Amino acid sequence: MTVLDPRLSAAESPLAPLTVITPTSMDEALRLLAAPDAAVLGGGVGHTLRRHDRRPAVATTLVSVGSLPGLGDITWSAGGVSIGAGVKLSACAADPRLTAAWPVVTEAAGSVATGRIRRMVTLGGNIAALDDSHDPPVALTAVGAELLVRGTGGSRTLAIGDLRELRADELIEHVRLPLPTASDAVRSGSAYEKFLVRGVWEYACVNVGAVVGLGADGTAVRLSLAVGSVTGGPVAVDLSELLGAPFDQRLVAEAAGVAVAATRPYSDVRGSAAYKSRMIAEFSRRALTAAARRAGQDPSAPAVPGGNR
Numbered sequence: 001m002t003v004l005d006p007r008l009s010a011a012e013s014p015l016a017p018l019t020v021i022t023p024t025s026m027d028e029a030l031r032l033l034a035a036p037d038a039a040v041l042g043g044g045v046g047h048t049l050r051r052h053d054r055r056p057a058v059a060t061t062l063v064s065v066g067s068l069p070g071l072g073d074i075t076w077s078a079g080g081v082s083i084g085a086g087v088k089l090s091a092c093a094a095d096p097r098l099t100a101a102w103p104v105v106t107e108a109a110g111s112v113a114t115g116r117i118r119r120m121v122t123l124g125g126n127i128a129a130l131d132d133s134h135d136p137p138v139a140l141t142a143v144g145a146e147l148l149v150r151g152t153g154g155s156r157t158l159a160i161g162d163l164r165e166l167r168a169d170e171l172i173e174h175v176r177l178p179l180p181t182a183s184d185a186v187r188s189g190s191a192y193e194k195f196l197v198r199g200v201w202e203y204a205c206v207n208v209g210a211v212v213g214l215g216a217d218g219t220a221v222r223l224s225l226a227v228g229s230v231t232g233g234p235v236a237v238d239l240s241e242l243l244g245a246p247f248d249q250r251l252v253a254e255a256a257g258v259a260v261a262a263t264r265p266y267s268d269v270r271g272s273a274a275y276k277s278r279m280i281a282e283f284s285r286r287a288l289t290a291a292a293r294r295a296g297q298d299p300s301a302p303a304v305p306g307g308n309r
């Protein structure tokens, strides 16, 4: 046998030892996280992937936060719903009250990988990984979620779009969602659409979340669209110019055009940038249409006479 390189291959090299600590209070967790080699442990899926890469481990101490009081609960109040960062994606996806309020969020959580993986991945870990193709952050951007984060300096609130401001010594405690607007004057619906090139579990080629609010006369009073798997994603698409117009196929087509103009896809194994732009248009149309149907209006139905712009 000819040995070209006597060093161990990446696959043979031993893994660096790792310490996992389960604190019993938030104060203890924050004290532990202040160490330079410490990182938050959610479900551990992302940490495990990184260790399989056999790259030098960044963190040698993992501080498990999933079992801290309150971080594993979904709680409701008059102001909205608060999802603990330690809640597993499987629990988010299966929550009936959350599905009734924000199907866009439960559909996104339920679209992640496989049931086994969803039972491990936490909402906080999925968000904190800062991966533009992750599904829940796209839905949370469409909904206008906020993150309650905690560090040794205290607590603060971050808009989901400002997630990159999360500091290394801070952890996400809760994800807060407003309640959908629903009254006699406004009907609301939301939907999540994910395009998988191969049709099996994998990261999205394109993922889109939409929230639609409709006035009694069928005009758009709220339009939120978020697009993932693009540069700087998830991108919140500004559709304010279309508010006040009848929610019909023309509006949906215009919104899809705005989404394409507002996003910069990159070419990768899931498709060229040009192909993804076409998919962004198509899946924006689908998400907005599905959200409107949930709000009780079908934009593909024949227009009401005099209702067109």
Ligand SMILES: Cc1cc2nc3c(=O)[nH]c(=O)nc-3n(C[C@H](O)[C@H](O)[C@H](O)COP(=O)(O)OP(=O)(O)OC[C@H]3O[C@@H](n4cnc5c(N)ncnc54)[C@H](O)[C@@H]3O)c2cc1C
Pocket: 039, 040, 041, 042, 043, 044, 045, 046, 047, 048, 049, 065, 085, 086, 111, 112, 113, 114, 117, 120, 121, 122, 123, 124, 125, 126, 127, 128, 129, 133, 134, 135, 136, 170, 171, 172, 173, 201, 202, 203, 204
């Ligand atoms: C086969 C496979 C398929 C996948 N498919 C998808 C998919 O389709 N869609 C998708 O969205 N994702 C997918 N993922 C990715 C998965 O959602 C991420 O790896 C996710 O980050 C794992 O979450 P976790 O709770 O296990 O986090 P961990 O591995 O514990 O942590 C991930 C990162 O977040 C930090 N962190 C964890 N919790 C917190 C917190 N509360 N506050 C601050 N920082 C925190 C950690 O320090 C670490 O940096 C897939 C993963 C695998 C293995």
